[in-house]
Amino acid sequence: MRVSTAPVSEQMRVLTGGAAEVIREEELAAKLRRAQERDEPLRVKLGADPSAPDIHLGHGVPLRKLRQFQDFGHEVYFVIGDFTGRIGDPSGKSETRRQLGEDEVRANGRTYEAQISRILLPELTHVVYNNDWLGSLSFADVIRLAAASTVARMLERDEFAARLAASRPVGVHEFMYPLAQAYDSVHLRADVELGGTDQTFNFVGTRDVMRAYGLEPQVAMTMPLLVGLDGHDKMSKSLGNYIGISDVPEEIYGRAMSVPDHLLRDYLRLTTGWEPERTGALEAELAAGRNPRDVKMILARRLVELYHGEDAAGRAEEHFRSVFQRRQIPADVPEVVITGTDLEEGRIPPARLLTLAGLVPSASEARRMLQQGAVRLDGETVGGDTDLAPADGAVLQVGKRRFVRLRLVERNPGPEQR
Numbered sequence: 001m002r003v004s005t006a007p008v009s010e011q012m013r014v015l016t017g018g019a020a021e022v023i024r025e026e027e028l029a030a031k032l033r034r035a036q037e038r039d040e041p042l043r044v045k046l047g048a049d050p051s052a053p054d055i056h057l058g059h060g061v062p063l064r065k066l067r068q069f070q071d072f073g074h075e076v077y078f079v080i081g082d083f084t085g086r087i088g089d090p091s092g093k094s095e096t097r098r099q100l101g102e103d104e105v106r107a108n109g110r111t112y113e114a115q116i117s118r119i120l121l122p123e124l125t126h127v128v129y130n131n132d133w134l135g136s137l138s139f140a141d142v143i144r145l146a147a148a149s150t151v152a153r154m155l156e157r158d159e160f161a162a163r164l165a166a167s168r169p170v171g172v173h174e175f176m177y178p179l180a181q182a183y184d185s186v187h188l189r190a191d192v193e194l195g196g197t198d199q200t201f202n203f204v205g206t207r208d209v210m211r212a213y214g215l216e217p218q219v220a221m222t223m224p225l226l227v228g229l230d231g232h233d234k235m236s237k238s239l240g241n242y243i244g245i246s247d248v249p250e251e252i253y254g255r256a257m258s259v260p261d262h263l264l265r266d267y268l269r270l271t272t273g274w275e276p277e278r279t280g281a282l283e284a285e286l287a288a289g290r291n292p293r294d295v296k297m298i299l300a301r302r303l304v305e306l307y308h309g310e311d312a313a314g315r316a317e318e319h320f321r322s323v324f325q326r327r328q329i330p331a332d333v334p335e336v337v338i339t340g341t342d343l344e345e346g347r348i349p350p351a352r353l354l355t356l357a358g359l360v361p362s363a364s365e366a367r368r369m370l371q372q373g374a375v376r377l378d379g380e381t382v383g384g385d386t387d388l389a390p391a392d393g394a395v396l397q398v399g400k401r402r403f404v405r406l407r408l409v410e411r412n413p414g415p416e417q418r
Contacts, residue, residue, distance in 0.1 A: 003039050004072040008032045011072050016221075017276070018269065019065070020197045023204065023220040031191050031219065035074070042074040045190040045218070047130070047181060049085035050108030055115040056242035057271045057303070058226040058235035062194040063119045064273055065223060069192070070124045077188050078116055080109040083131035084184075087177045115246050118307050133187045134180055145179050148212035149205060154178075157201050178202045182209035190218045197222045198234070226270050229373055231260040231383050249304045253316035256300035258373050258381040261292045264299070272302050293380050335405045338390065343408075347387040350375065357406070359398045374399050 004011065011032050016022050035042050046062055048055075055063075066076045085105040113127050137145070154175050155161060163170050178201065185193060185206050193203060203220035210217045225234040228241025235242045243255045259267050264286065268279040282295055297317065305313040336357045342348060348356075351366035354375065360366045369375050370384035376397040377388060390396070392408040 020222045028219045042191040044192045045077045047079040049081035054244035083134040148209040182206035192219045249312040249316035253300040260383045
């Protein structure tokens, strides 16, 4: 496949679209022009430490950007961090990461190879393992690499500064992580590297290291981080708040229906691969009052279609309708009365509603259930941040087996009249 002859301005529009930051755009444009003139594809890098076996939608954000580079004829180097994964990336961490064993990392890495083919073009994808070059560095090589940075520069990292201020330890090996990641780009002679916004420190440092080795620095492109299903933290395998791209269709569909309402726009923009016009139209419908559940069903079907095909998407949607919309609620749901005095202008905090309904023993348990995404109102997952406006007859559910039907009355019912 040859490098695209599309105007560089058009390539820049597509490739920078949706990116959080490009360091630097003028360098990317120059690299694209040179690639076109020489008909030599850019070497575009993405690294992933296989801390768990599943690639999730959060990984899919930069992977889909990589696919756009491939559509213009550029080559992707997907770096599986079987060496760096044994150090642990300190990005976004308030504690030192657990160091993984070599067997665990390699086993997880093998699953990555199969999963990325759901997004990337195999003929333009090089899957490489960084232990192949980092593992053979001599101690003298490591000293040379370490000389490319300074302790002061490392301490500029927010995570390290915060830990030191709180008298929490920072391991010397953690200083080596961004240097090892930078050496990946030196070895591969990367033109561009992609990652989440939490990688900015590492990417800027990589540019300095490449200069120290006499190489043209790579362009760093960061993508927005996808917040997980808990509605708070970034999507993470270790937190369990993720949707895996290799999950079965029914699981992807069902978990997509648990996306918090306030994140729906981000999921439309970051996970569907749709043009801004399509996502913008759905966002406008939401703003005009369309039920978020309807848009979640569109999102859920799209995600299954991307990773399992159109037929699987149709079957997953029918499964959801039949199991969760038609059969999930038992016939003999007990009723509880919620009075007008319990509501403020028709609304009520979710934790208070759960305790009033008798579904949880305490407010702390209510908050825990909400954080776990275990609460639904008429089939829609409830978060803990927004007051609810329950309708008369609505079904409130906690977990798989606890249900009540809400009956709204204006005041507390008095004793029955004779």
